[in-house]
Amino acid sequence: MLRTTRVLSVGGVCAIAGVESSFGDRVASELRTSGIWEVRRFPRLGTDGDSAHGVTALVILNVADYDAAMRRQVSVIEDVHHCLNTAAEQGIGTVVLLSSAMVYGAWINNPIPLTEDSTLRPAPGLAYTDQLTVAEQL
Numbered sequence: 476m477l478r479t480t481r482v483l484s485v486g487g488v489c490a491i492a493g494v495e496s497s498f499g500d501r502v503a504s505e506l507r508t509s510g511i512w513e514v515r516r517f518p519r520l521g522t523d524g525d526s527a528h529g530v531t532a533l534v535i536l537n538v539a540d541y542d543a544a545m546r547r548q549v550s551v552i553e554d555v556h557h558c559l560n561t562a563a564e565q566g567i568g569t570v571v572l573l574s575s576a577m578v579y580g581a582w583i584n585n586p587i588p589l590t591e592d593s594t595l596r597p598a599p600g601l602a603y604t605d606q607l608t609v610a611e612q613l
Contacts, residue, residue, distance in 0.1 A: 490567070531569065533570045577607065
């Protein structure tokens with residue numbers, strides 16, 4: 476079972492932007508079965524006439540699929556920036572970004588457990604982790 480964060484415990488209308496996959500299906504299912512969320516899925520929020528009218532929370536999954544972003548020739552940073560701008564324009568107050576523990580790097584002196592407050596120190600030379608690190612700081 477997926478664990479939803481405190482910010483997703485309020486309920487309302489949740490938009491899921493990005494990944495059209497079994498993982499996206501699972502996230503949507505978990506939010507729906509919570510009984511407090513109406514879920515809408517958007518391939519890329521704010522395009523193709525998608526409207527986020529009434530949406531109170533946005534879950535960004537598209538950064539999880541690096542290969543798909545590369546096929547579309549869009550960087551993770553551009554995707555996240557686009558979603559954040561759309562959320563701001565449409566008055567969406569809560570945004571949850573699916574990222575990766577890779578942004579912390581596999582350093583021997585990392586705290587255990589790693590938390591969201593841990594320093595971002597990705598391994599050098601990996602474009603994907605560099606992009607995720609920048610996206611997390613937007």
